[in-house]
Amino acid sequence: MTDNPTENTMDDLRERLAEFVREYERACVYAPNTLVSEFLDSISLTHTITPIREPEHGTLYRYVDRKCRCDECRAANAAYSREYRAGLRREAGKHG
Numbered sequence: 001m002t003d004n005p006t007e008n009t010m011d012d013l014r015e016r017l018a019e020f021v022r023e024y025e026r027a028c029v030y031a032p033n034t035l036v037s038e039f040l041d042s043i044s045l046t047h048t049i050t051p052i053r054e055p056e057h058g059t060l061y062r063y064v065d066r067k068c069r070c071d072e073c074r075a076a077n078a079a080y081s082r083e084y085r086a087g088l089r090r091e092a093g094k095h096g
């Protein structure tokens, strides 16, 4: 028994997920979407599911992955492209 509640929760979730996988394997069913949603239903009875926070605006991740095109995210992408091209020029200069 550990004093760390996070650790206990993680172990508990791992164990229960493993149980679900075993059950599906026994039934020889390949249904990952069903598995995941059933698992989430089951843990939501005993755990609070905290949604992962959306990446901040003005980050390249938000621009590329979330395809956000607000001013801040476009500016982040523009800054990245500028740096990337400058890096290429530096590389070319080194070898050329």
Ligand SMILES: [Zn+2]
Pocket (backbone or CB within 6 Å): 056, 057, 058, 062, 068, 069, 070, 071, 072, 073, 074
């Ligand atoms: Zn944005």
